[in-house]
Amino acid sequence: MQALVLYPNAQFRLEEVSEPKIGENPYSPNDTILEIKYCGICGSDLHYWRHRDKVEGPKKPSIMGHEISAVVKEVGSNVKDFRPGDRVVGEIVTFFCGECVNCKEGRINICCNIPVKEQRVHYTTGGGFAKYAAWPAYSLHKLPDNIGDKEAVLVETTAGCVHSLIERANLKAGESVLILGSGARGLILLQVAKAAGAWPIIVAGTDFDAERRLPLAKELGADAIVNVNKEDLVNVVREYTRGWGADVVMEAAGTAEAILLGYKSARPGGRIVVSGGGIVGGINVTLDTYDLIAKELTILGEISHVWRSWETAIKLVSTGKVNLKPLVSHVFPLAEWEKAFDIAINCKKALRVALKL
Numbered sequence: 001m002q003a004l005v006l007y008p009n010a011q012f013r014l015e016e017v018s019e020p021k022i023g024e025n026p027y028s029p030n031d032t033i034l035e036i037k038y039c040g041i042c043g044s045d046l047h048y049w050r051h052r053d054k055v056e057g058p059k060k061p062s063i064m065g066h067e068i069s070a071v072v073k074e075v076g077s078n079v080k081d082f083r084p085g086d087r088v089v090g091e092i093v094t095f096f097c098g099e100c101v102n103c104k105e106g107r108i109n110i111c112c113n114i115p116v117k118e119q120r121v122h123y124t125t126g127g128g129f130a131k132y133a134a135w136p137a138y139s140l141h142k143l144p145d146n147i148g149d150k151e152a153v154l155v156e157t158t159a160g161c162v163h164s165l166i167e168r169a170n171l172k173a174g175e176s177v178l179i180l181g182s183g184a185r186g187l188i189l190l191q192v193a194k195a196a197g198a199w200p201i202i203v204a205g206t207d208f209d210a211e212r213r214l215p216l217a218k219e220l221g222a223d224a225i226v227n228v229n230k231e232d233l234v235n236v237v238r239e240y241t242r243g244w245g246a247d248v249v250m251e252a253a254g255t256a257e258a259i260l261l262g263y264k265s266a267r268p269g270g271r272i273v274v275s276g277g278g279i280v281g282g283i284n285v286t287l288d289t290y291d292l293i294a295k296e297l298t299i300l301g302e303i304s305h306v307w308r309s310w311e312t313a314i315k316l317v318s319t320g321k322v323n324l325k326p327l328v329s330h331v332f333p334l335a336e337w338e339k340a341f342d343i344a345i346n347c348k349k350a351l352r353v354a355l356k357l
């Protein structure tokens with residue numbers, strides 16, 4: 001089969017690889033072979049491609065792609081809950097020790113004993129930028145009939161948004177939320193916050209987002225949209241929050257400026273979840289700790305998701321509280337991956353770009 005492989009020198013290559021086989025992968029006998037329908041292109045994939053001359057790739061050549069929508073093709077001898085033909089999405093944390101304090105508490109995404117990349121399917125057994133992938137049954141979730149194959153690529157991102165807002169920031173109904181970044185993740189954070197009863201919800205973007213993404217945020221229910229290149233975000237947030245600042249700030253932009261803006265926009269006692277810099281291996285920011293101390297701010301990290309995040313995400317999409325359809329903006333066949341990556345980075349109308357397998 002053809003697969004899009006990322007090399008240790010951070011170069012992508014579309015090449016012929018052998019298909020995964022049931023019983024011949026590390027998940028056996030709890031393994032499944034999935035036929036991938038679509039796979040979304042995440043910011044982390046784009047990061048490698050955009051900075052391919054400057055960054056390091058994975059330790060070994062890896063089939064990337066972790067936003068899958070798939071059908072079960074075959075199941076291992078120990079698999080009871082899935083059968084061929086089931087439509088599924090898959091968690092990306094497929095390796096965890098099961099014995100450390102975090103695993104025992106269900107926080108397998110931050111297992112103490114296995115390094116981050118060695119936990120994740122696309123750096124180990126291979127992801128969804130190929131027709132077939134091996135996946136453990138314990139990491140799969142069934143898709144209800146009313147979630148389409150194409151939109152399902154964003155269930156992974158939705159699970160991440162649920163994890164950030166509900167499980168990490170502990171968002172409560174009636175709280176104000178500022179979302180920094182209006183890409184697919186920002187627009188899903190918006191809808192999850194709305195479903196949780198947050199008000200008001202302010203979505204911020206830049207000039208790049210002004211044409212398509214910010215107006216779409218408004219359509220999807222944002223109470224205010226702000227172009228930070230044209231407006232003073234801190235002032236707008238104050239106007240909407242009686243001068244106090246936002247209860248919860250979600251940083252999904254991946255820049256130092258966004259983190260600092262979030263820091264200034266949070267109310268005393270507010271919570272800030274930092275996400276966007278993860279895909280670039282972290283960002284260096286100089287923070288004045290006086291604000292942290294005197295405002296008793298809480299700064300939270302987040303990575304991936306846990307089982308509950310996926311179950312909640314699927315319910316939110318299935319009941320129409322999160323609408324993913326307008327967010328998958330472009331689809332290309334695997335062979336046109338370069339064009340797909342280019343559009344995902346440079347097109348102002350692009351939100352999530354997916355590859356069709």
Ligand SMILES: [Zn+2]
Nearest residue numbers: 042043044066
């Ligand atoms: Zn991702």
Ligand SMILES: [Zn+2]
Nearest residue numbers: 097100103111
């Ligand atoms: Zn563990």
